[in-house]
Amino acid sequence: MFRIISILVLVALVGFNSCSKKDESKDNADKQIQGFASELDQDKASAAAPMEEKERSKKQISDEMNAKSGGKTADAEDGNFVTDAFKEGSSSEKPFFHPQFSALKNARLLEYTLSLSLETKNFSISRAALLDITAKRGFIKSSSGSYADARPYMNAELYVRSSELYDTLKELDRIGILLSESVQAIDHTEDFAQQEIQIKREAIRIARRERLVSHSSSRSVAELESMLGESEDSSDQAAFEKWKILDRIKWAKVTVYLTGPALPATVHVPKFGDAFTDLFNGALYLVYISIYLLPFAAIGGVAAYLFLRWRRKA
DSSP: OHHHHHHHHHHHHHHHHHHHHHHHHHHHHHHHHHHHHHHHHHHHHHHHHHHHHHHHHHHHHHHHHHHHTTTOSSOBSTTOOBOGGGSTTOOTTSOOSOGGGGGGOOSSOEEEEEEEEEEOSOHHHHHHHHHHHHHHHEEEEEEEEESSSSSOEEEEEEEEEGGGHHHHHHHHTTSSEEEEEEEEEEEOHHHHHHHHHHHHHHHHHHHHHHHHHHTSOHHHHHHHHHHHHHHHHHHHHHHHHHHHHHHHHHEEEEEEEEEOOOOOOOOOOOOTHHHHHHHHHHHHHHHHHHHHHHHHHHHHHHHHHHHHHHHHHO
């Protein structure tokens, strides 16, 4: 009986120990799982920290660029033309022109040259209308014409604003009948982009050479100054070429040849009184010539008298 009780107590102790070990192993497993979870959270946090810092730096840089440009998101120089079309990721459908040229609805830098030939039935009224259109849309560079011929005409070279080109053509159609028309456009988009790239490149060169001048010896300063001057001249030339492109595309050249109706034939009645005047003037002119001939006639008469006298004696 004692043995049986001791065996039961031993079995109970063994079972109790096994249960306690299971609870400890379960607790250890839970602790390991929690440790792995905390490590995973730390890894995620450490991986997200650089991304957040990168995003903050990008935002800070964009804010600084916007602050420098006065809150404008597009690069513009002297309030002229937007240059986002030359940046990566920019939309090609974005208008390239300044808002004052938005009427063209075009993303290219075009220099227009037009030639029109018009005929009108009332030359004076059409000429006055042409001058009014020119005064409103631009200016006249040169003009020539004739109004006394059998068919009056006017050949004018005009410059009108490119933003008002289509409106100008519509107004010109009202002053006469269109006989012929020629429209040409020169694309300066690539040249403009090249000049902008050159300006930025020369600005970088100038900044780099200025730093070299400040850290160079006296012997190499003269050479660096010469190189710096060349970069500045190149930058000025690129800026001037850019200005010329902007000026050319701002104005459209329009040559207008305006002709009037053929004048009817007229009868020219001469002044008969002029015939008597011309006759009297002719008589006076003969007297005038005879005065010059008198000395020569006298010399000729004396010579003839002497010759005849000598012949009689012979």
